[in-house]
Amino acid sequence: MDAFTLHTGIAVPLDIPNCDTDQIIPARFLRKPVDDPQYPRFFLADLRFDTDGSEKDFILNEAPFRNASVIVADRNWGCGSSRENAVTAMLKNNVAVVIAPSFGDIHYNNCVKRGLLPVRLSAEECAELRDYLKRNPGTQLTADLDDQVVSGAGNLSYRFEISSSDKQRLLTGLDDVDLTLRYQGDIEAFEKRRETEFDWLS
Amino acid sequence: MGKTLFEKIWDAHVVAQSDDGQALLYIDRMLIHDLHYRRFDALRESGRKVRRPDLLFATPDHSTPTDITRIDQIEDPEMRSTVAGLERNAREFGVTHFPLSDPRHGIVHVVGPEQGITLPGIVHVCGDSHTSTHGALGCISFGIGASEVEHVLVTQTLWQQKPRTMRLNVDGQLGPQVGGKDVIIALIRKISAAGGAGYAIEYAGSAMQAMSMEGRMTVCNMTIEAGARFGIVAPDEETFRYVKGRPYAPSGDKWNTALARWRELPSDPDARFDREVSLDVSRLGPMVTWGNSPEEAVQIDEPIPNPADIDDPDRRAGLSAALEYMDLKAGQMLADVSVDKVFVGACTNSRIEDLRAAAAVAKGRKAQVPTLIVPGSGLVKAQAEAEGLDRIFEEAGMLWRQPGCSMCVAMNGDMLSPGERSASTSNRNFRGRQGPQSRTHLLSPAMAAAASVTGRFADVRELTLANLDQS
Numbered sequence: 001m002d003a004f005t006l007h008t009g010i011a012v013p014l015d016i017p018n019c020d021t022d023q024i025i026p027a028r029f030l031r032k033p034v035d036d037p038q039y040p041r042f043f044l045a046d047l048r049f050d051t052d053g054s055e056k057d058f059i060l061n062e063a064p065f066r067n068a069s070v071i072v073a074d075r076n077w078g079c080g081s082s083r084e085n086a087v088t089a090m091l092k093n094n095v096a097v098v099i100a101p102s103f104g105d106i107h108y109n110n111c112v113k114r115g116l117l118p119v120r121l122s123a124e125e126c127a128e129l130r131d132y133l134k135r136n137p138g139t140q141l142t143a144d145l146d147d148q149v150v151s152g153a154g155n156l157s158y159r160f161e162i163s164s165s166d167k168q169r170l171l172t173g174l175d176d177v178d179l180t181l182r183y184q185g186d187i188e189a190f191e192k193r194r195e196t197e198f199d200w201l202s
Numbered sequence: 203m204g205k206t207l208f209e210k211i212w213d214a215h216v217v218a219q220s221d222d223g224q225a226l227l228y229i230d231r232m233l234i235h236d237l238h239y240r241r242f243d244a245l246r247e248s249g250r251k252v253r254r255p256d257l258l259f260a261t262p263d264h265s266t267p268t269d270i271t272r273i274d275q276i277e278d279p280e281m282r283s284t285v286a287g288l289e290r291n292a293r294e295f296g297v298t299h300f301p302l303s304d305p306r307h308g309i310v311h312v313v314g315p316e317q318g319i320t321l322p323g324i325v326h327v328c329g330d331s332h333t334s335t336h337g338a339l340g341c342i343s344f345g346i347g348a349s350e351v352e353h354v355l356v357t358q359t360l361w362q363q364k365p366r367t368m369r370l371n372v373d374g375q376l377g378p379q380v381g382g383k384d385v386i387i388a389l390i391r392k393i394s395a396a397g398g399a400g401y402a403i404e405y406a407g408s409a410m411q412a413m414s415m416e417g418r419m420t421v422c423n424m425t426i427e428a429g430a431r432f433g434i435v436a437p438d439e440e441t442f443r444y445v446k447g448r449p450y451a452p453s454g455d456k457w458n459t460a461l462a463r464w465r466e467l468p469s470d471p472d473a474r475f476d477r478e479v480s481l482d483v484s485r486l487g488p489m490v491t492w493g494n495s496p497e498e499a500v501q502i503d504e505p506i507p508n509p510a511d512i513d514d515p516d517r518r519a520g521l522s523a524a525l526e527y528m529d530l531k532a533g534q535m536l537a538d539v540s541v542d543k544v545f546v547g548a549c550t551n552s553r554i555e556d557l558r559a560a561a562a563v564a565k566g567r568k569a570q571v572p573t574l575i576v577p578g579s580g581l582v583k584a585q586a587e588a589e590g591l592d593r594i595f596e597e598a599g600m601l602w603r604q605p606g607c608s609m610c611v612a613m614n615g616d617m618l619s620p621g622e623r624s625a626s627t628s629n630r631n632f633r634g635r636q637g638p639q640s641r642t643h644l645l646s647p648a649m650a651a652a653a654s655v656t657g658r659f660a661d662v663r664e665l666t667l668a669n670l671d672q673s
């Protein structure tokens with residue numbers, strides 16, 4: 001995965017509370033290979049497209065927002081299914097940052113594992129940002145992971161919190177498996193202990 | 203200070219601790235379903251090895267049509283290659299696999315407990331959010347993403363931030379025809395669909411203790427619908443009775459050792475939880491969701507809420523949008539709303555007790571709308587047939603199908619047509635979950651059967667029930 005340090009891009013406001021991962025990518029696309037050329041269209045498919053494939057009246061189909069790479073969402077973004085394809089669908093649309101008051105726990109982890117920055121701001125701050133973006137379509141927001149700051153909407157600038165382990169993971173872009181394999185000795189020692197402590201399980 | 207049940211299991215599984223507070227947890231067992239067969243392909247490409255194939259169990263569920271019994275009968279090439287891909291990879295990597303042709307196959311969250319794969323005191327994961335189900339047995343069990351599945355395949359461990367703990371005290375005696383499904387929907391309504399985010403939830407209290415294992419699994423299943431990844435219930439005699447004799451559970455001397463360990467698991471009396479919530483369920487009635495989030499639910503005898511009564515403008519707008527999507531009106535009674543299809547199944551409610559509850563309503567009556575009854579596993583199916591439940595359903599004009607996820611998720615052929623309304627025992631009423639523009643109402647198996655035989659949302663307490671023992 002690519003390292004994430006800083007990203008600047010057009011931001012789109014999505015006023016959808018509890019936007020679950022079934023919305024982000026409907027289940028019927030989950031078996032598609034990642035290199036499917038249609039993959040970008042799976043993202044929010046039922047909100048963006050009619051059954052005949054034509055575009056619906058939806059903000060992501062409007063001029064400046066088509067190229068958005070930052071999403072400013074509402075509470076509980078990415079709740080529901082654990083499908084990591086939801087992150088894949090966002091990445092295929094060049095989305096690099098999602099800002100929301102709260103996230104589904106599994107989806108949040110999936111974002112971090114794949115190098116997409118999830119930013120938690122307060123509900124008021126998110127509402128303020130969405131409002132600004134609606135009044136100033138095409139605004140570019142910058143998410144700076146080092147400083148943990150989102151800026152670019154006029155004078156608005158927000159600091160966000162992220163755990164140091166998630167931050168490191170994103171900043172280095174290191175593969176988790178490689179990282180863990182450095183703990184090989186600990187894993188072996190644990191397995192040895194486990195043979196006696198959990199002897200009933202073997 | 204004492205420890206909670208969750209902390210005891212957690213602490214016993216920490217392999218290492220990172221400087222920044224994450225724990226490397228050992229994973230005792232992992233279940234794998236068809237949608238993750240490509241994780242093995244990824245390993246083949248990277249040249250990495252599966253560390254402990256003996257701790258992995260696979261079975262197809264999401265992509266198995268419910269009207270076939272063999273892979274070569276699956277018409278859709280994508281579904282077929284997914285189910286076949288899991289079988290091929292499980293064999294190549296030496297993973298225990300219950301293929302479509304094996305009566306032990308079925309929905310991962312039904313198969314795991316049924317086979318004794320999930321056990322008290324262990325840490326268990328699966329690449330599926332409803333893995334919280336297995337916590338009903340008194341284990342740490344949680345859903346993970348595809349990258350994490352791969353991580354477990356290679357290292358048998360996962361990096362995790364220790365969650366905060368919440369205890370939900372469910373007290374009181376449940377009334378007739380009210381069970382686990384009603385309890386969990388009521389709890390989600392109380393704490394909201396995001397109320398459990400960041401927490402591990404322990405379900406406690408007299409109503410939980412009195413509940414069957416099936417009921418506890420239903421409750422834990424929908425923990426993720428409250429935003430929490432982990433749900434857990436303290437193991438007790440009911441748990442031990444359920445686990446004993448299952449194929450992958452300990453036996454002989456090991457059983458006695460296990461039992462002694464398991465009895466030490468419940469939270470200590472002086473254990474502290476970060477949050478405690480209580481719900482008295484003695485007056486709880488059957489619950490039905492009306493909106494597009496599981497928190498949007500009413501008791502069958504309550505009207506659908508009116509957005510005008512809500513102060514928060516965001517919530518008001520959300521409510522109105524859900525009413526519009528669901529084609530319902532503020533203040534309407536669900537008893538006046540007709541349904542197009544009924545589904546009894548999914549990892550929430552496809553165990554034997556669920557099928558019995560539906561059959562007790564269906565017996566001697568006729569389905570008024572197309573009704574799909576889908577057992578959670580081949581073994582549940584066989585048991586239901588041994589009890590004659592299949593005949594009750596078929597005589598009522600309902601469809602008795604092969605095990606699988608079926609109409610819970612619109613990706614295996616069973617689904618709603620655009621605009622159709624279902625009464626469904628599944629766990630998600632999200633927009634489009636059961637097909638584009640589908641309208642899903644979640645309820646218990648008894649309530650689903652009542653909807654089937656009346657053609658609308660009916661209060662099952664007003665129907666007389668058959669005594670199945672005399673069937």
Ligand code: SF4
Pocket residue numbers: 263264309310311330332548549550606607608610611628629
């Ligand atoms: S039955 Fe539904 S919720 Fe359960 S595992 Fe299958 S698709 Fe997921």
